[in-house]
Amino acid sequence: MTGEAGRTRVARDEAGARTRFEEIEVGKDLGEIEWVVAPDDIDRQCAMDDDAHEWFLGDSPFGGRIAPPQIQYRPPRWLLSRTYNVRGVFYKWEFENVRPIRPGVRLRVRGRIAGKWVKNDREFVAYEAEARDESGEVVFRTTRVHALDVISRAAPRQGSGIDSGVKPERI
Amino acid sequence: MTLLSADTPLGSRLPPVARRFSVEMFAAGGAKTIHNDAEAARREGLPGPVAVGPQVAALIFRMMRTAFAEGWIVGGKASLTFRRPVGANEGAAAHGVVTERRPEGDKVRLTCEVWVETEAGVKAIVGTASGLVPRAQAEPAPD
Numbered sequence: 001m002t003g004e005a006g007r008t009r010v011a012r013d014e015a016g017a018r019t020r021f022e023e024i025e026v027g028k029d030l031g032e033i034e035w036v037v038a039p040d041d042i043d044r045q046c047a048m049d050d051d052a053h054e055w056f057l058g059d060s061p062f063g064g065r066i067a068p069p070q071i072q073y074r075p076p077r078w079l080l081s082r083t084y085n086v087r088g089v090f091y092k093w094e095f096e097n098v099r100p101i102r103p104g105v106r107l108r109v110r111g112r113i114a115g116k117w118v119k120n121d122r123e124f125v126a127y128e129a130e131a132r133d134e135s136g137e138v139v140f141r142t143t144r145v146h147a148l149d150v151i152s153r154a155a156p157r158q159g160s161g162i163d164s165g166v167k168p169e170r171i
Numbered sequence: 172m173t174l175l176s177a178d179t180p181l182g183s184r185l186p187p188v189a190r191r192f193s194v195e196m197f198a199a200g201g202a203k204t205i206h207n208d209a210e211a212a213r214r215e216g217l218p219g220p221v222a223v224g225p226q227v228a229a230l231i232f233r234m235m236r237t238a239f240a241e242g243w244i245v246g247g248k249a250s251l252t253f254r255r256p257v258g259a260n261e262g263a264a265a266h267g268v269v270t271e272r273r274p275e276g277d278k279v280r281l282t283c284e285v286w287v288e289t290e291a292g293v294k295a296i297v298g299t300a301s302g303l304v305p306r307a308q309a310e311p312a313p314d
Binding site (some may be wrong): 007009010039042047048053055060061062068069070073087089090092093094095096097098099100131148150151155159160161162163168 | 172194196200203204205208210211214215216217220223224225226228229232233236239240243244247249250251252253256270301
């Protein structure tokens, strides 16, 4: 990370003002998203990750096609984006694959802000999410940490960013 | 088929998984992002476009899926720190070493130290990942 004098942090982007550290509410419920993985989503995930394993393309020992577990990255990120405009950079990723993610199965993903802190002059936000299937069984759990900015918090916020913290809700 | 078993010695290395990234991989449907546009990256304080973090971490996940098979899909865990970005046109490889063995229910959890190293020798992602393997046949499960 860098923090040279004279640099600035992005203040806004096409989605509006970037969320300031002070605006993040620890414990805030990020709400719930209903998510059904489509076969095309699995195709795209396999292409992105260069991992066309047979279980992701056809049958698997779990009975039918399954998705690469890391497809779970996006819905919790969408939940964060619905509440806060954080571009920043990804800093930590913890997760547990509890059950296979299957196409056509309706999942409910719920998230909350787990914490925030300042370290090395950078601002961090942690959020956690859990996905359950229609039977109420946990499918995955995850906790993420994002740094709000690459540049030191001593740098003022001004100017516009090209990229945004608000991401399209698609795989 | 899993490459690991309850008898796998601690210190065993997982087969690495390597990939060369290119900025075209991060096209994002034409939108300019820190992953595909130099000016978008510069405004965020980055020296240039960087690879998408989860796609870099996917090298670790592929390594773990290859090593643990079903025991990664159900029961897999990871705790990763993204220490440095990987350039959007850089090469990188995932590595892993088995460091711990612990009974868990009727299975055994093998924990691995894992990391992604760039072609320049920088450890971009570090952490641990674990998966489940069957118990050795002679080892009874606890009541």
